Amino acid sequence: MSDILLPFLAAILGGALRVGVPFLFVSLGECLTEKSGRINLGLEGVLVLSAMAAFGGSFLTGSPWMGVVVAAATGAALALLHGLLCSLPRVNDVATGIALMLLGTGLAFYLGKPLIQPQAAQLPPLDVLHMMGARSSSALFQSALQVNPLLPVGLLLAVAMYWAFGRTRWGLLVRLAGDSASATKALGYSVNGIRIAATAAGGAIAGLGGASLTLFYPGSWNEGISSGQGLIAVALVIFARWSPLRCVGAALLFGGAGAIGPALQSIGISSGYNLFSAVPYVLTLVILVISCRPGKVAEGSPGELSSAR
Amino acid sequence: MGRPGAGPRFAEVTMHKNVVDALLPIGALIGALLLFGLFVWLGGVSPVETWALLFKGAFGDWFSWQNTLTRAAPLMLTALCVALPARAGLVIIGGEGALVLGGLAAAAVPYLMPLPGNIVGTFIVCVAGFAIGGAWIALAGALRQYRGVNETISSLLLAYTAIAIFKQLVEGPMRDPATLNKPSTRALAETIQIGGIFGSDVHWGFVIGVVACLALGVWLALTARGFSVRVVGGNPRTAQLVGLPASGLILLACALGGGCAGLAGAIEVAAVHTNANASLIAGYGYAGILVSFIARHSPVAIIPVAILFGGFGAAGSLLQRRLGLPDASVQVLQGIAFVLILASEALRGVDWKAAGERFRRSMQPKEVPLNSTVKPT
Numbered sequence: 243m244s245d246i247l248l249p250f251l252a253a254i255l256g257g258a259l260r261v262g263v264p265f266l267f268v269s270l271g272e273c274l275t276e277k278s279g280r281i282n283l284g285l286e287g288v289l290v291l292s293a294m295a296a297f298g299g300s301f302l303t304g305s306p307w308m309g310v311v312v313a314a315a316t317g318a319a320l321a322l323l324h325g326l327l328c329s330l331p332r333v334n335d336v337a338t339g340i341a342l343m344l345l346g347t348g349l350a351f352y353l354g355k356p357l358i359q360p361q362a363a364q365l366p367p368l369d370v371l372h373m374m375g376a377r378s379s380s381a382l383f384q385s386a387l388q389v390n391p392l393l394p395v396g397l398l399l400a401v402a403m404y405w406a407f408g409r410t411r412w413g414l415l416v417r418l419a420g421d422s423a424s425a426t427k428a429l430g431y432s433v434n435g436i437r438i439a440a441t442a443a444g445g446a447i448a449g450l451g452g453a454s455l456t457l458f459y460p461g462s463w464n465e466g467i468s469s470g471q472g473l474i475a476v477a478l479v480i481f482a483r484w485s486p487l488r489c490v491g492a493a494l495l496f497g498g499a500g501a502i503g504p505a506l507q508s509i510g511i512s513s514g515y516n517l518f519s520a521v522p523y524v525l526t527l528v529i530l531v532i533s534c535r536p537g538k539v540a541e542g543s544p545g546e547l548s549s550a551r
Numbered sequence: 552m553g554r555p556g557a558g559p560r561f562a563e564v565t566m567h568k569n570v571v572d573a574l575l576p577i578g579a580l581i582g583a584l585l586l587f588g589l590f591v592w593l594g595g596v597s598p599v600e601t602w603a604l605l606f607k608g609a610f611g612d613w614f615s616w617q618n619t620l621t622r623a624a625p626l627m628l629t630a631l632c633v634a635l636p637a638r639a640g641l642v643i644i645g646g647e648g649a650l651v652l653g654g655l656a657a658a659a660v661p662y663l664m665p666l667p668g669n670i671v672g673t674f675i676v677c678v679a680g681f682a683i684g685g686a687w688i689a690l691a692g693a694l695r696q697y698r699g700v701n702e703t704i705s706s707l708l709l710a711y712t713a714i715a716i717f718k719q720l721v722e723g724p725m726r727d728p729a730t731l732n733k734p735s736t737r738a739l740a741e742t743i744q745i746g747g748i749f750g751s752d753v754h755w756g757f758v759i760g761v762v763a764c765l766a767l768g769v770w771l772a773l774t775a776r777g778f779s780v781r782v783v784g785g786n787p788r789t790a791q792l793v794g795l796p797a798s799g800l801i802l803l804a805c806a807l808g809g810g811c812a813g814l815a816g817a818i819e820v821a822a823v824h825t826n827a828n829a830s831l832i833a834g835y836g837y838a839g840i841l842v843s844f845i846a847r848h849s850p851v852a853i854i855p856v857a858i859l860f861g862g863f864g865a866a867g868s869l870l871q872r873r874l875g876l877p878d879a880s881v882q883v884l885q886g887i888a889f890v891l892i893l894a895s896e897a898l899r900g901v902d903w904k905a906a907g908e909r910f911r912r913s914m915q916p917k918e919v920p921l922n923s924t925v926k927p928t
Contacts, residue, residue: 283703283704323890327890327893327894330894330896330897331897332896332897332899332900333893333894333896333897334893334896336642336703337642337844337893338890338893340642340644340703340840340889341841341844341886341889341890341892341893342886342890344837344840344841344882344885344886344889345883345886345887345889345890346886347882347886348879348882348883348884348885348886349883349886351877351878351879351882352876352877352879352880352882352883355877355879469711470707470708470711473704473707473708474708476704477701477704477708480701513723514719516715516716516718516719516722516723517715517716517719519715520711520712520715520716523708523709523711523712523715524708524712526704526708527694527700527705527708527709527712530694530698530700530701530704530705531694531698531700534698534699534700534701535698535699536696536697536698536699
């Protein structure tokens with residue numbers, strides 16, 4: 243039994259740590275955006291476009307870290323467009339998000355056409371076991387713990403955001419704009435300005451998620467790179483009740499769920515592969531059904547958020 | 552739609568409003584074409600040639616027209632999947648899932664029961680598609696009404712789930728062993744396939760789409776049930792006060808819309824692919840979102856918009872062949888158009904006369920207030 247169970251668990255763990263990273267960044271980006279009172283469904287487009295930009299940046303400069311920077315800048319730019327559009331009168335944030343989802347993926351497929359074949363420099367993996375001075379007898383666990391170097395960045399970011407929302411002037415301003423636009427105005431701040439800044443910053447964070455899709459194992463750019471991870475991340479924020487720290491747990495859980503199919507395949511069970519690929523979507527739905535209540539605002543949700551009403 | 556009690560200017564105001572309503576999307580589309588031209592020009596492709604090919608590939612000759620109308624058929628039906636729930640106040644974007652399952656259901660019927668080899672068989676196949684598509688989108692509506700789950704997110708999650716189910720069944724139990732490279736289901740009998748209109752390449756699905764748009768437009772505008780749906784979507788509070796059964800009406804709108812998208816899938820299978828395979832997942836569900844938004848969720852306005860975007864889709868392969876543009880160029884055009892259409896909403900209801908007056912006044916030199924306390928230095 244253990245000769246099947248162990249590889250399976252190792253594959254799940256490795257998958258959670260690998261697949262969870264993009265989830266983590268996009269949900270943190272969405273968390274920041276929603277805290278300011280807007281929902282950005284366009285992060286799916288941001289994720290795909292920045293994944294392409296990261297790969298292209300790394301391919302052209304030869305440095306994967308330049309790719310990461312390009313991805314963050316691209317994500318910020320597309321999200322900035324969302325922020326600006328939503329600041330116009332009578333423009334709805336949900337509809338704009340859908341539009342940017344289409345625009346982002348369209349641009350990514352168009353500009354990324356020449357990038358499908360080539361190889362780009364990849365981010366070097368972090369060997370967690372080696373760093374902790376520990377060793378595992380199992381080669382499987384050893385390879386599962388070769389994690390994406392952006393993972394610690396994401397974890398630090400989650401803690402930093404948690405601290406910022408509670409303790410800093412900027413974090414409190416974002417929450418103020420998200421909870422009461424009129425109070426923000428009364429204190430003499432620009433609601434739109436805060437929201438545009440939060441949306442753009444959220445896009446930059448989601449862009450890091452894109453970089454972690456194409457610049458780390460398996461590390462290639464193709465048109466099927468993301469199928470709704472950006473959107474699942476939006477739902478994750480509801481599940482995480484708008485707390486950056488809970489986003490970490492939610493992202494790892496979903497990474498693990500997404501890894502079930504490949505993990506089963508790795509131990510020789512390949513029938514039903516397509517169904518297992520749907521597990522994250524179904525899990526998201528189930529979690530939404532459990533955590534939402536009709537006619538009741540979700541616990542912890544920003545007061546100005548249209549989706550939570 | 553004008554304000555009651557607006558007095559003698561009522562007719563004039565409504566006129567003006569209707570003209571602006573029609574001009575804004577057209578202006579946004581022209582802007583999108585200009586921006587798209589700029590975009591391809593940055594990549595070293597002549598924008599004039601791109602525009603010319605775009606219209607040649609869409610509406611240049613009878614061959615292009617047939618291609619355009621064939622693509623417009625599913626677009627009209629998937630756009631209805633966005634428009635009807637939108638009129639009831641819901642933003643549903645998972646039409647792709649309903650379409651895919653509708654196609655799957657159409658292909659599955661012959662596995663389950665013998666079909667009469669005539670139009671009755673075709674009808675049964677289409678009803679199967681309609682039913683499953685309607686149920687799938689009604690599920691998103693029910694989750695929102697009874698559990699408070701955001702329908703935009705849930706409908707898209709359901710779409711991805713539907714695609715997974717589709718692939719599982721087509722590559723597994725429903726696979727025709729004769730299809731080696733491209734897993735497909737067994738083909739529908741030729742007698743129940745949907746053929747071309749009077750010998751052309753445009754299949755009868757186009758007529759079904761037009762009729763569905765017109766019928767649902769009339770339903771929304773003229774029937775009590777349709778009016779109730781619009782009240783629920785326009786002002787839920789009023790609907791509650793009047794005592795309309797909001798949940799039932801919302802579910803009805805979702806089921807009808809989802810049914811249309813499912814029907815689109817069934818028609819694609821019965822008229823274009825003859826069996827269910829991965830080609831069915833062609834993005835018509837997502838393009839339908841754009842079509843519905845440009846048509847401002849009006850079923851009748853969907854018809855010309857779907858033909859226009861069916862045309863752009865048809866021209867895509869021409870752009871690819873002649874100019875070497877990537878196949879995603881049409882998607883870029885759609886994305887730009889969508890963004891501009893939404894942005895143009897900001898111009899709606901702007902009082903141009905007052906804005907012009909303000910502009911003129913701001914151009915004039917500022918008068919110094921008489922009792923100014925600011926001393927010139």
